[in-house]
Amino acid sequence: MKARYLSILGKLMLGLLLSLTVNAAEPVTSGSVTIPNPPKAKTNFSAEQPCVEPIDVMRRSHGLFLKHSRNDTMRHGMRTSNYSLVTCINCHVTSDEHGNYPSVKEGTEHFCRSCHSYAAVTIDCFQCHASHPEEVISSKVNEVSSIKLDSLGTPNTSP
């Protein structure tokens, strides 16, 4: 009786293995399983290395780097540029053809969100920090301040 069960189990495993090899010969597709597809970075860090650490390391430990960098900067006053969130954002967050940046609050277009929403990891960096590259923010600030000046009727708005 036991031998019969074992042989059935053996056949099952063999079947699984066989179907695995049969499938492997077919064209490679992702099927119904989705996987994050974050936008490409703007530049490589160096000729040998695309990011500030090897990709494997970045995928696993970027959160630790950012957290330690935050503690060093905020609690110990050591501002280093190694793992700067602003530099990450400047290189990784890209705009569409109209110059608009993706939202960090919804969708999967934003570089950070594409993986974080997939893995159910919430980010609180952007409650304080900008989720878009710096220059856009500064031009936005100028825009806002000029609007304010407009409404005050300051001389620079008169023809």
Place this chain on the structure above:
Amino acid sequence: MGGGNKEALMGFWTTFYALSFYVATLILILGVGYKIYQYTKTPAPLKIPTTPAPLTTGGVVIRMLLEVILFKSLFRSNKWIWLFAMIFHGALWVILLRHLRYFIDPQWVIYPIWELVELIQPFGKYASFAMLFGLLGLLARRLFVERMRYISSASDYLMLVLLLVIGVSGVLMSFVTRTDIVQFKAFMLSVISFQWQNFELSAYQMPPDSMLLVHLAAVILLMIVFPFSKLLHAPGVFFSPGRNQVDNAREKRHVAPWAIKQFEAPQT
């Protein structure tokens, strides 16, 4: 180790863990299903609810819930064991819920459900320490209480050790060594939706991190021993005759079907 070797190794672990996961799931589901079938078929010839017992079926439901959720009879017999047991089981539930993120593609569910999965994450992260604390307490009970040590067998220790290995490797992955959780999720989703052709692509293969391999090996072993071990107390508690019977011995005649067949069959 060259790149080719690493690729081949990842391919091996991917196949190995995918197959082990299927085998373990089959053993778990069929094994526990068979045990539950066996429990339902086991005759309970006597009316033996532990008194004071509820007089109605509704009362029994409440009694069982108190037993299953709050471990009422353990609370009455031993407060400190109850405390460790509650900490361990409660934390285990939260941790299991946290792991839902590896088995659900956000596109499969409506957004509020995914939001709940996101919400549970930090709680699950810290529940892992509570689980380890509870497990260590239960292990200390076996090791340092004289009469408990006397009746403890190897399998009693095995379950605690397996759960400790799972807990410690999990905590290490959360806080120290890390793994590529996105790649692991792609692997797991491919496994549970039978998309084996994905394993050709490295983005869907098992991340080759030793802690992850240890964690999953221990989980797979636990799934396999479940139907053959004391872990069956999970479905078994619902079948305790002292707890699941209504105290209506005088209102209603209680008789096992086989007894009717043997002693009260119409004479021909």
